[in-house]
Amino acid sequence: MTALASATTTATEADSLPLDRIDVSRAELFERNVEGDYFRRLRREDPVHYCADSTYGPYWSVTKYNDIMAVDTNHQVFSSEAGYGGIVIDDNIQKGGDDGLQLPNFIAMDPPRHDEQRKAVSPIVAPGNLAKLEGTIRERVCRVLDNLPVGEEFDWVDNVSIELTTQMLATLFDFPFAERRKLTRWSDVTTAEPGGGIIDSWGQRKGELLECAGYFQNLWNERVNLTEPKSDLISMLAHSPATRNMKPEEYLGNVLLLIVGGNDTTRNSMTGGVYALHQNPAEDAKLRNNPALIDSMVPEIIRWQTPLAHMRRTAVADAELGGKTIRKGDKVVMWYVSGNRDETAIDRPDEFIIDRQRPRQHLSFGFGIHRCVGNRLAEMQLRILWEEILQRFTRIEVLREPERVRSNFVRGYANLPVRLHA
């Protein structure tokens, strides 16, 4: 009853504003979990929507699946280049405030530099290497799950989602294992803006990222002169012709990109899956009757969660989209979280259905040349996690509603109190 009442209230809230006053970039909408009502209205009434005034300046919202696909696959017109503001709505994430660090990285580049640098890191997530990683991942998943208390309340986010994704990153970077939570912190700091609960000022962010830069510079120095290069990501960057002469800030930028890319995203899908099954007991029963459904459930979790709510581009030429004229220089935000709920592209999009026919047709990884380089690694981590959960626990009971992160970019959970049933 309470849930129903609050859903009605927020629907009214989203429907009561004049269209030109709607600003879906407000991070508190995501924290309150009401952004869906706003996006439903935009998809219905104004799918390519102009917001003239926001914290981040004027911007276009692209809310429907096919329009997002059109922007994502047209990198000639819709640039990711850092110099225009990069790939998130807040230009400051790229430039770190007025006196910030410039952190160039390949996701915020256009071809040809993008292509060269992406190719330098992609071998680590190539099929052959993934197969080698599977054993290590499974071992670590088992160890984490075996140490969880049964029958007692604990936080799934901290004890499972953060722990596992952080361990994975430490493995990929061959990062000192005991200090791995530094990676979690640096990931959080990279995507934070002051006031969101992680940092208090851009200066603090800069200080922590400089510490990160120093740490990774040492790791680079240790590895760059080895005659037999190791197979971790830092060694790959230090030895690849495309990246070995990178400037220190470009190295840091790419490192942070890989940390964020492999951290927040998988973390929140690991939590989202537990929460989705809790809300959909019939799907949970389906899964337990037929564990083979893990294969289609994993991409469904990633769609349903959409751990990155948006990606941003900047138009470098005038373009028509959904009947609107986007001008050269305009900021264009692709709301993946909305496209993944587009009823004209996905059947029953608000529902969590673990045996969809084409579960990989979702926008969470993006499409085109910037498509997530680690998508199969993410899926493998989630698959192993669920395979091992089903071996151990009959039920993961969610005790209270989770708190959500105050961000229009990372769509995630601050905590999820649960109790395991043996």
Next chain:
Amino acid sequence: MTVVRYIEANGTEHRVEAENGISAMEAAVKHSVPGIDGDCGGAAACATCHVYVDPEWLARTGPAADGLEKSMLEFAEDVRETSRLACQIEVTGKLDGLVLRLPDRQH
């Protein structure tokens, strides 16, 4: 109808009678050929329908097109001169008997 033969990396062959006008990716998905994912639905935007065109057929299918198809293939695994995205090959009568080989795994 046009016959398209999909051959998995392990040699298993799937012979499909495809309707003309659809893409070789759509034909594979419709007939449940394993190893062709087509996540993006045919926009040359995910490179999960990577195939090797049998050299004898390459003149008729043509090589990968400039633009997105070539760009996306840049990031696929084990790309060769005969690599194409199956979603960019239209099934037509002149391709009757077309042989497409699949990579080890789509990535």
